[in-house]
Amino acid sequence: MNAPTDLAMKTDDVLTVELEVFKREHRDLDEAIHALVDRGTGDQLTIRRLKKQKLRLKDIIALIEDRLTPDIIA
Structure with missing residues (x-):
């Protein structure tokens, strides 16, 4: 399983695919x-x-999900 520290080095596309894989595993x-x-x-x-x-x-x-969701300052 990927370590959380690897998140900074991955693109949003890769993270989106991994997110779906992890959700399916869950x-x-x-x-x-x-x-x-x-x-x-x-x-x-x-x-x-x-x-x-x-x-x-x-x-x-x-x-x-936190990494993929943009921070919106209201």
Whole structure:
């Protein structure tokens, strides 16, 4: 996964593509977590790891969105 410090060196086009990839990964993890919980097939450690990974993705998504959104002074 890309480190947040790499954001300064990337173009907006690259960040937009990465943002979509990270959002898709986030959704996939959410679906996987729900499936494991609903079926009762996932152990707590696996579910906890998936949730942590999902939170990391959420943080990266927020950083990229902040970078792509222009600052507007009203």
